[in-house]
Amino acid sequence: MQDKQFSISEISQWIDREVSISGWVRHIRLSGSICFIDIRDGTGSVQAVVVENQVSKNTFVNCSRIKIETSLTVTGIVHTEPRAPGGFEIVVSDIVIAHIPEDEYPISKKSHGVDFLIEHRHLWIRSSRQLAILKVRSTLIQLLRSYFHDRGFVLIDTPILTGAIGESTGNLFETQYFDLGTAYLAQTGQLYLEAASSAFKNVFCFGPTFRAEKSKTRRHLTEFWMLEAEMAFCDSNCNMDVQEDMVCWVIEKITEVCKKELLFLGRELEPLKIVKPPFKRVTYEEAIEILRKEGFEIEWGDDIGGDEETVISERFEKPVFIYNYPKKVKAFYMKPNQDDSRTVLCDDLFAPEGYGEIIGGSQRNDDLDSLLRRIEDEGLDRLSYEWYLDIRRYGSVPHSGFGLGLERLLAWICKIKHVREAIPFPRLINRIYP
């Protein structure tokens, strides 16, 4: 029943021909003997015009019953109409109504508080702005996957349920796993990707990731999507090269492919168009100096937090790498820096325009003994990591990788303030509904 229909996005190909379009009513206006119905179908929207003396009496009477979010199928001839939004209209010959809401649609044109909107996220996603953001998201994901697939990276879906945790012992969601005790929801697929990179050399994963972190900022979700890549025979510089190439490629593509959506969102394209290699590479030490000059009370050894990220991020027109952080603020698996034993070989990539960290990467510790010491120092259960240590026992290689936070990247691309609008159904510390 669906394949006989047309999409509004293709309407320009159907001028002067009859089409049937199924969708939902965004707006309706009855003006004497003419009724204007603004219909959306998920691919676009179009104005349908019902003229009293060109349709059956019943059809015109039905128009007065139609409310916002009524679902229907209209049949009619496509005309060019410069005065109509989009430049086309459908002159209706027939309307088949699927369903007229009994109640008023909860989301009206008046402004609603964000709590109300998130509580109605299942309806809010029908709004033009949310439709645009989520279409960019869908395209962005396809582009990112193609980037890696086309370059010979093998997709390795890493498990969510795991005994070996990746980042830190806190902030984990737990579940009872049959008779095997507690399982954790993965904070990262990295450890598994490392194993796979010794099989396939270049691998990636892209899935949901979990942090039971009590952070209530515009950059945090408890469940978010992360793209991770891992490359054997690749050092920290090589790692930054790949990140830079990927970000430049995907920004160029998305600006092309989703230009219409980005302009609709009011996103200026210039700041995206200048995202070309090379990105500046700033050491952690230099970053601390920058921050102190900006008036932050920050010392060598401190982590760089959200407010500091914003400030650094605003000082650069393009994304910028901050690299080689102190060991103590980073995860156990990072490779010590031979030139400065206080630091590890890692990088964070900050997006410009105040967006801050979108990628974290590092060269991994490929030495069995020092890695083992770090696992013990962290108080991790060594038995759960035996398989991870095997990667260093059998054909260990220099290898590096990174994780890209999808919602943070999308928030920057669409220039939206809070990552909660960058995912269809956000999970926040105070929200698991809808």
Next chain:
Amino acid sequence: MQDKQFSISEISQWIDREVSISGWVRHIRLSGSICFIDIRDGTGSVQAVVVENQVSKNTFVNCSRIKIETSLTVTGIVHTEPRAPGGFEIVVSDIVIAHIPEDEYPISKKSHGVDFLIEHRHLWIRSSRQLAILKVRSTLIQLLRSYFHDRGFVLIDTPILTGAIGESTGNLFETQYFDLGTAYLAQTGQLYLEAASSAFKNVFCFGPTFRAEKSKTRRHLTEFWMLEAEMAFCDSNCNMDVQEDMVCWVIEKITEVCKKELLFLGRELEPLKIVKPPFKRVTYEEAIEILRKEGFEIEWGDDIGGDEETVISERFEKPVFIYNYPKKVKAFYMKPNQDDSRTVLCDDLFAPEGYGEIIGGSQRNDDLDSLLRRIEDEGLDRLSYEWYLDIRRYGSVPHSGFGLGLERLLAWICKIKHVREAIPFPRLINRIYP
């Protein structure tokens, strides 16, 4: 450091030229003054030949230290060599060893029990057979995503952590969600896709899915990947049309793109090549008759289990739809069949060759009142479903969708016996390691 290297898969383009290839030793044989090293790099494997009087003394001495899974970089000239596996060999001028294992590699050529292999899954994935299966998986996923993306379906990542469960009240993994009580790991993204299909018309999701089911069969994992699609203004027949088209398209493509891997796995291609439309559509009632003739003691109203699936699946050369099951064996959200109130409008697609169910689909109940009754009958918490009911309150439409079990599809395509080999790191009721 990585981008100067070559991939073994591209070796035919480098005849008579010098290359450096980094990888792992699969096999080594020292024969007097010649040493043959079989190297894999994740893109393929090649034979490197070290001739004593053509390399430094040190390099040749090093050859005697090399063990299986040693990681190294060899430099040399590519020659065509009909006697070498693959038709090429590298005549080595230099070897740089990254790491020689201290211990013998645990996986040898002798046959290991499957428990041993799964316990060493992080190493087992380096074996040729597992490499081939996981490459097919990676390509299959990319193809499936492209199928939907290229047809205008919008990707909607549905949440894993949820209060509204999809399938049934049992078989759920639970976790404490901050102060909001218990959250469940999603068994399906369908309910959320339904909400999104009222925004975008055609949507899909593709992510990990969880069933805390104590099933220990060759078809069950506790964590698996499921592709789900949902289409507004699409009835049960339209739904089967889309499933048929998608399966035919993806089988044709994968047979082309991964021919090498499938042949390596010993997969006959004929049974895949005949997968063309139309697929037979058999009612549940007819299926019961078939099973009774085959000697099963099964009555109208019983569910069709694993053994029954196998038998039906073996009776058809192509995938076959079994449709319109009894209401009581299917989920609450399916639309009642107006022509037979005992049944619902649904379909299961069985793969041939004994593989059984790979897809489950249905037209969804779009009527508020009867859906509400079903939610109450099932003893589900109505408050968690208010948002789901809103889809029926505001512009309800006939809509349908389906879920495809990735590992089951892959198992059939590769003709492997157990789904545990169809996922990088399987999760079974008795396994969460590695």
